[in-house]
Amino acid sequence: xxxxxxxxxxxxxxxxxxxxxxxxxxxxxxxxxxxxxxxxxxxxxxxxxxxxxxxxxxxxxxxxxxxxxxxxxxxxxxxxxxxxxxxxxxxxxxxxxxxxxxxxxxxxxxxxxxxxxxxxxxxxxxxxxxxxxxxxxxxxxxxxxxxxxxxxxxxxxxxxxxxxxxxxxxxxxxxxxxxxxxxxxxxxxxxxxxxxxxxxxxxxxxxxxxxxxxxxxxxxxxxxxxxxxxxxxxxxxxxxxxxxxxxxxxxxxxxxxxxxxxxxxxxxxxxxxxxxxxxxxxxxxxxxxxxxxxxxxxxxxxxxxxxxxxxxxxxxxxxxxxxxxxxxxxxxxxxxxxxxxxxx
Amino acid sequence: xxxxxxxxxxxxxxxxxxxxxxxxxxxxxxxxxxxxxxxxxxxxxxxxxxxxxxxxxxxxxxxxxxxxxxxxxxxxxxxxxxxxxxxxxxxxxxxxxxxxxxxxxxxxxxxxxxxxxxxxxxxxxxxxxxxxxxxxxxxxxxxxxxxxxxxxxxxxxxxxxxxxxxxxxxxxxxxxxxxxxxxxxxxxxxxxxxxxxxxxxxxxxxxxxxxxxxxxxxxxxxxxxxxxxxxxxxxxxxxxxxxxxxxxxxxxxxxxxxxxxxxxxxxxxxxxxxxxxxxxxxxxxxxxxxxxxxxxxxxxxxxxxxxxxxxxxxxxxxxxxxxxxxxxxxxxxxxxxxxxxxxx
DNA sequence: CTGAAAGCGCTAACAA
DNA sequence: TTGTTAGCGCTTTCAG
Numbered sequence: 227x228x229x230x231x232x233x234x235x236x237x238x239x240x241x242x243x244x245x246x247x248x249x250x251x252x253x254x255x256x257x258x259x260x261x262x263x264x265x266x267x268x269x270x271x272x273x274x275x276x277x278x279x280x281x282x283x284x285x286x287x288x289x290x291x292x293x294x295x296x297x298x299x300x301x302x303x304x305x306x307x308x309x310x311x312x313x314x315x316x317x318x319x320x321x322x323x324x325x326x327x328x329x330x331x332x333x334x335x336x337x338x339x340x341x342x343x344x345x346x347x348x349x350x351x352x353x354x355x356x357x358x359x360x361x362x363x364x365x366x367x368x369x370x371x372x373x374x375x376x377x378x379x380x381x382x383x384x385x386x387x388x389x390x391x392x393x394x395x396x397x398x399x400x401x402x403x404x405x406x407x408x409x410x411x412x413x414x415x416x417x418x419x420x421x422x423x424x425x426x427x428x429x430x431x432x433x434x435x436x437x438x439x440x441x442x443x444x445x446x447x448x449x450x451x452x453x454x455x456x457x458x459x460x461x462x463x464x465x466x467x468x469x470x471x472x473x474x475x476x477x478x479x480x481x482x483x484x485x486x487x488x489x490x491x492x493x494x495x496x497x498x499x500x501x502x503x504x505x506x507x508x509x510x511x512x513x514x515x516x517x518x519x520x521x522x523x524x525x526x527x528x529x530x531x532x533x534x535x536x537x538x539x540x541x542x543x544x545x546x547x548x549x550x551x552x553x554x555x556x557x558x559x560x561x562x563x564x565x566x567x568x569x570x
Numbered sequence: 571x572x573x574x575x576x577x578x579x580x581x582x583x584x585x586x587x588x589x590x591x592x593x594x595x596x597x598x599x600x601x602x603x604x605x606x607x608x609x610x611x612x613x614x615x616x617x618x619x620x621x622x623x624x625x626x627x628x629x630x631x632x633x634x635x636x637x638x639x640x641x642x643x644x645x646x647x648x649x650x651x652x653x654x655x656x657x658x659x660x661x662x663x664x665x666x667x668x669x670x671x672x673x674x675x676x677x678x679x680x681x682x683x684x685x686x687x688x689x690x691x692x693x694x695x696x697x698x699x700x701x702x703x704x705x706x707x708x709x710x711x712x713x714x715x716x717x718x719x720x721x722x723x724x725x726x727x728x729x730x731x732x733x734x735x736x737x738x739x740x741x742x743x744x745x746x747x748x749x750x751x752x753x754x755x756x757x758x759x760x761x762x763x764x765x766x767x768x769x770x771x772x773x774x775x776x777x778x779x780x781x782x783x784x785x786x787x788x789x790x791x792x793x794x795x796x797x798x799x800x801x802x803x804x805x806x807x808x809x810x811x812x813x814x815x816x817x818x819x820x821x822x823x824x825x826x827x828x829x830x831x832x833x834x835x836x837x838x839x840x841x842x843x844x845x846x847x848x849x850x851x852x853x854x855x856x857x858x859x860x861x862x863x864x865x866x867x868x869x870x871x872x873x874x875x876x877x878x879x880x881x882x883x884x885x886x887x888x889x890x891x892x893x894x895x896x897x898x899x900x901x902x903x904x905x906x907x908x909x910x911x912x913x914x
Numbered sequence: 915c916t917g918a919a920a921g922c923g924c925t926a927a928c929a930a
Numbered sequence: 931t932t933g934t935t936a937g938c939g940c941t942t943t944c945a946g
Contacts, residue, residue, distance in 0.1 A: 230687075230715055232923060243933045248925060258931055273711070277687040279632070280923035283623045283938050290666075298651055299852075304642045311669050315676075320683060322634075323667035325655050332659075339664060342574075343621040343939085367617070371574055482856035489858040508643075512826035514833040514858040576939060587917040592941060602915055624939035627922050687923085917946075922939105929934070 231272045240268060251276070282343070290320045291535060292340040294350035296328045296380075301478065301507030302524045303351065306378060309528025310349050317536050319346075330355040334364045346539050347374040349531045352382060358421035360384070372545050374538045378531040380424055381550075388538070389550040390531040394424050397520045397555040398431025399438075401474055401502045404518075404557055406439050408564045410472030410500055414447035414464060416457070416484060417476040425450075428476045428504065444468070454483065461487045472500045481517055482509045485562070489514070501562040515561035527553050575616045584612060595620075626687070634664040635879060636684040638694035640672045640724075645822065645851030646868045647695065650722060653872025654693050661880050663690075674699040678708045690883050691718040693875045696726060702765035704728070716889050718882045722875040724768055725894075732882070733894040734875040738768050741864045741899040742775025743782075745818055745846045748862075748901055750783055752908045754816030754844055758791035758808060760801070760828060761820040769794075772820045772848065788812070798827065805831045816844045825861055826853045829906070833858070845906040859905035871897050 233251070237244045242261065250257045250265035251274070257265075268274075282288040293310055295303045307323065314321045322345060326333040333353050340348070348368070356362070357380065365385045369375060376388040405413050415432045417425045429448065436443050446468050451457045461484055464470065475481035481503030485495065493499050495515055503510045506521035530551055537543045559565075577595070581588045586605065594601045594609035595618070601609075612618075626632040637654055639647045651667065658665045666689060670677040677697050684692075692712070700706070701724060709729045713719060718731070725733040749757050759776045761769045773792065780787050790812050795801045805828055808814065819825035825847030829839065837843050839859055847854045850865035874895055881887045903909075 234923070244923090245925080245934075246932055248923095249932090252925085256931065261931080275682070275686045277627075277923050278683075279623055279627045279687040280938085281925085283621075283627055283923085283940095284925055286938075288623070298642070298648045299645065301643065301852075304648055307642055308669065320666065320668070320688075322664065324664070325652065338619070339622075342619045343623040344664075479852070479856065482852075486856065486858050486860070508645075508823070508826075509852055509856055512823060512830065512853055513856070514830050516830070578939075588940085589918075589942080590916055592939095593916085596941085600915060605915080621939050624922085625941085627924095627939085628941055630922075915946105918944090920943085921941090924938090925936105927934105927936090930932080 230277075231269075231274050232277070233274075236265065236268055236272070236274060240265060287539075288344060288346055289318060290322055290345050291532070291539075292337075292345035292348045292350075293321050293323045294333065294336065294348060295323060295325050296351050296353045298325050301509075302379070302505045302522060305507075305524035306351075306528035306531075309525040309530075310532040311528075312525075313529050313532035313536065319536060326353045328354040330359055330361065337364050337368060341368050341371070341373055345373075347376075347535045349376050349378060349528075349535055351378050352380045352385075354421050357382060357423060374535055374545060376531045376535045376538075378527050380422065382423070386548060388531075388534050388548055390527050390534065391550065391552060392424070392522055392527070393552050393554060394427035395431040395434065397504070397522075398428040398474070398476070399435045400431075400555075400557060401504070401520050402432045402435035403439070404563065404566070405472040405474060405500055405502060406435065406441070408472075408496075408500060408566050411441070412444070412447065412469045413441075413472035413474060414449065414468075414470050415474045415476065416449045416451075416461065416480045418450070418452050418457075418480055425476055432474055451480075454479075457483055458487055462491075465491065465493075470499060473502070475501065475503045478503055478505045478507045478509045478519075481519070482513055485513055485515075485517065495562050496564045500564060502557075503562075506558055510558075510560070513562075518560045518563040519558050521556045521558045523553055523555065574621075575613075575618050576621070577618075580609065580612055580616070580618060584609060631883075632688060632690055633662060634666055634689050635876070635883075636681075636689035636692045636694075637665050637667045638677065638680065638692060639667060639669050640695050640697045642669050645853070646723070646849045646866060649851075649868035650695075650872035650875075653869040653874075654876040655872075656869075657873050657876035657880065663880060670697045672698040674703055674705065681708050681712060685712050685715070685717055689717075691720075691879045693720050693722060693872075693879055695722050696724045696729075698765050701726060701767060718879055718889060720875045720879045720882075722871050724766065726767070730892060732875075732878050732892055734871050734878065735894065735896060736768070736866055736871070737896050737898060738771035739775040739778065741848070741866075742772040742818070742820070743779045744775075744899075744901060745848070745864050746776045746779035747783070748910070749816040749818060749844055749846060749907065750779065750785070752816075752840075752844060752910050755785075756788070756791065756813045757785075757816035757818060758793065758812075758814050759818045759820065760793045760795075760805070760824045762794070762796050762801075762824055769820055776818055795824075798823075801827055802831055806835075809835065809837075814843060817846070819845065819847045822847055822849045822851045822853045822863075825863070826857055829857055829859075829861065839906050840908045844908055846901075847906075850902055854902075854904070857906075862904045862907040863902050865900045865902045867897055867899065 503519040510517035510519040847863040854861035
């Protein structure tokens, strides 16, 4: 931003007034074609570009939206970001992406920082820590100023705003049911992050399916573990002490880890043990074997969220008109599960 | 940005002048403690926050940097982003992240858009298409305005600016050498994106190692293939028609695909065929077997790039003082290669 | 110690 | 058709 030319300089150089230049560059009907041509030519020659900052200050609108991502290394979020980015670009918005690293403090700081004129609205995913602490004042504050927020993936009922989420219970239900239909009797579930309510929902769906089909849940087959090393140990432990012929992994990494453990024990997948993962990312697709997974349509989630926000920013929807959109999932069959012998 | 209170409103409410409020909030020595206290209290009560836009307009500095990422789904870039983000945050900068999707046009648009006062400088990775087209005028234009750019990972000699890159040739050389030392005789290389000069460098390193150790390169063992389906076919083909006991994959996905192909053919890894991957991401770590890989320290790359840029922005380095920093790699041994029997 | 005024780059109402 | 002026929110001389 150094040698950049301003409207003022053009005005001086051409001996016209600042507003004439402004109008000419905006192709106003008020200006004679001659003057317009002269000014526009000069502007082009000197690569004039309007200062976005000044425009935003004037319009009280920045045409940029803030994106909050808990963890960019997570394939789901990376894909969601793409979806958001796509819609934003299409509609002429830029995005400013911030990674919270699942930290409450970082989340609060970031939102404070951005909500000072920098952005018009947020598309955010709440961090694990925030969800654990159940402290949502930073959301409330921003909402109170009528800055719209659309929450995606992880949400909480105490935050009153638009949401775009996965039908976790149902998806887990269907995945578990699939395992049962494919002949599995002793189905384990592997979950992480105790604090995450979405994981609770997934366990709920799992339990629901078991119960529905007359299987009594077995506490020993439910693993909740964040730490990776411990997870390997716990899976091995579980396999040592229990009959298991199906595993439902609630996230992608633990699905890959389960696969590794089984491969190492020379357990045949899916002949002896089937695995279903959640979130249809790279690890599922490129694993050995490729994992049957609950595909989450992260991209769509991002698109829907961004669309909702922008519609709100542009007044197509009233600020107080709040909605939760549910993005369905789809089970993608690959090689880690047996082919269904009962159609349903 | 609705009910947000401004300095002006505070001034009116308290019956003082605007500049007094400004100074009080900035803790200026010119203002009496009493007035200061009064103003600061009022400001806090009403959650006053300075408008970033106005500040930036004033200072001709936005304290934000633009990040260009060709593809956020790539684990390497996602990690690099984290590194950049970390440094930026530490130094009080915010970042605005843009995904170019490897598109020349998107890259040009994005850079144009941001270089209008929105950002102070760029940390960018050139897109594949741009590299293919060899059109770098958008970089030149920005550089000419003395807006600093730091290129990371992919660069080109025609763009005269700071760079932070991997020592591709050497890394590929070392990886290939490792395979040879571990007993492999017939080493294949799998590469993608013909347009990418970094991939050329990696092939170069591979060839260099072969030649150095007296192995004549075999054209049939060099695969360059972007399309995934075709890649599987070509690998199978190669394995059908050639003796191969080592594979060096120039990126992570093709490493995973090679693993899948070998597993499917019931080839024992590493007993019969060894694999080394490039970029030490999730796929390598969580694959079956986990892949020995060239670890690229994406995070460090991001940190170094961001640090360089910010140092420049803050005048610690002159604009014209241009440097290329090389980030070394490290071979991480996992289970896809045999243990070395020759120490070196 | 406090305030008036100019200015960052731009737009827009109003005059000329 | 063109120019003057005020103002977006803030900082910063310079007077008072």
